[in-house]
Amino acid sequence: MNPFLINNYISPEYFCDRESESKTLISNIVNKSNVAFFAQRKIGKTALINHVLYLLQKKKQTAIYIDIYATQNLKELTNILANSIYKAFPENKGIGKRFWEVIKILRPIISVDEITGSPQLSLDITQTKQFENTIPQLLKFLDQQNKAIIIAIDEFQQILNYPEKNVEAILRTCIQQLKNISFVFCGSNQKMMHYIFYNAKRPFYASTSSINLKKIDKTVYAEFIKLQFEKHKFKINTEDIELILDLTDCHTYYTQRLCHEIFARGVKKITTSIVFQTINTIISDNEAIYFQYRNLITPSQWNLLKVIAIEKKLEQPYAQKFIFKYNLGNSANVKRVIEALSEKELIYYNSTIEKPYYEVSDKFLMFWLQHK
Numbered sequence: 164m165n166p167f168l169i170n171n172y173i174s175p176e177y178f179c180d181r182e183s184e185s186k187t188l189i190s191n192i193v194n195k196s197n198v199a200f201f202a203q204r205k206i207g208k209t210a211l212i213n214h215v216l217y218l219l220q221k222k223k224q225t226a227i228y229i230d231i232y233a234t235q236n237l238k239e240l241t242n243i244l245a246n247s248i249y250k251a252f253p254e255n256k257g258i259g260k261r262f263w264e265v266i267k268i269l270r271p272i273i274s275v276d277e278i279t280g281s282p283q284l285s286l287d288i289t290q291t292k293q294f295e296n297t298i299p300q301l302l303k304f305l306d307q308q309n310k311a312i313i314i315a316i317d318e319f320q321q322i323l324n325y326p327e328k329n330v331e332a333i334l335r336t337c338i339q340q341l342k343n344i345s346f347v348f349c350g351s352n353q354k355m356m357h358y359i360f361y362n363a364k365r366p367f368y369a370s371t372s373s374i375n376l377k378k379i380d381k382t383v384y385a386e387f388i389k390l391q392f393e394k395h396k397f398k399i400n401t402e403d404i405e406l407i408l409d410l411t412d413c414h415t416y417y418t419q420r421l422c423h424e425i426f427a428r429g430v431k432k433i434t435t436s437i438v439f440q441t442i443n444t445i446i447s448d449n450e451a452i453y454f455q456y457r458n459l460i461t462p463s464q465w466n467l468l469k470v471i472a473i474e475k476k477l478e479q480p481y482a483q484k485f486i487f488k489y490n491l492g493n494s495a496n497v498k499r500v501i502e503a504l505s506e507k508e509l510i511y512y513n514s515t516i517e518k519p520y521y522e523v524s525d526k527f528l529m530f531w532l533q534h535k
């Protein structure tokens with residue numbers, strides 16, 4: 164099996180570091196303090212949640228994970244939550260049996276998921292008032308079971324896209340009253356997550372502690388890569404590991420992906436040229452998408468994107484020196500373009516470090532832009 168996972172979490176064996184973040188998360192959960200954490204895409208938020216839930220489940224803690232990215236409204240959120248509670252507790256005894264009593268009146272429908280083949284529960288709720296009450300009811304029920312339960316909600320910012328505008332208030336009000344359930348909220352869209360948690364006018368303001376997930380430390384990642392390759396009798400030297408981490412800027416997904424593809428080649432002695440060949444293959448597979456990006460944005464946006472790729476880390480986009488170097492017009496111009504690129508998530512603003520900077524979000528696109 165390829166030890167470099169690129170789309171899921173399996174077990175600690177394939178998971179690199181995140182020790183202090185895991186500790187912080189667990190200590191928050193144990194102390195019933197709700198946590199919100201956000202970071203750029205593909206840096207490892209979902210994997211970290213799953214890692215922590217894995218560790219807690221090993222200790223017989225009940226953990227419920229839901230990803231609400233695909234939900235479009237409060238009703239779908241309600242259903243996904245009801246379904247995950249249904250799955251977390253066996254139907255025929257204890258909590259599961261009592262849960263069934265509670266939701267019976269909500270006309271549950273059990274169907275079989277076409278893809279996974281596992282049973283799915285959905286509630287036949289029709290009236291708005293009814294489903295505004297259902298989540299509070301479900302959570303209250305869980306809370307009354309006198310059992311510590313963790314609920315992790317991934318891609319939480321999605322609630323801002325619902326047509327119902329009171330979802331935050333509904334959730335916040337009932338969460339406040341719970342004693343046995345701790346929540347982890349996670350999301351990729353920085354702007355929306357900040358809006359939910361850092362805006363003094365919003366219900367969730369100051370209601371959680373927050374964790375910022377940064378890139379994995381380079382030395383720690385290098386050791387992990389070496390170990391994973393060596394376990395499978397591959398040989399790779401320190402310089403080539405360093406090269407991989409430079410090419411991917413130490414960003415989790417891109418590092419995993421590059422290592423995954425190198426591993427997949429099956430050549431036991433990894434050389435510099437194999438590293439380059441592999442990244443070039445990935446990039447040529449993606450090239451059609453990069454050209455599509457170019458068609459979707461304005462020439463000045465494309466131009467600045469390329470400049471940011473070349474700079475790698477852009478700390479001061481409004482400095483005269485920078486604007487002059489690349490002939491970018493005036494700072495108001497640059498500001499507008501940067502906003503547009505951030506909005507499209509083509510660039511990411513690392514704001515939680517001492518010297519904040521902009522970077523191209525997609526590291527393979529970055530490499531491609533640098534060499535075009």
Ligand SMILES: Nc1ncnc2c1ncn2[C@@H]1O[C@H](COP(=O)(O)OP(=O)(O)O)[C@@H](O)[C@H]1O
Nearest residue numbers: 168169170171178179204205206207208209210
């Ligand atoms: N600490 C880690 N060690 C190894 N692989 C990881 C780690 N964190 C994430 N990954 C891998 O990187 C990819 C992206 O991580 P993911 O958790 O989906 O990112 P996010 O939720 O932030 O978008 C996943 O395929 C996951 O398997």
Ligand SMILES: [Mg+2]
Nearest residue numbers: 208209210317
């Ligand atoms: Mg995720």
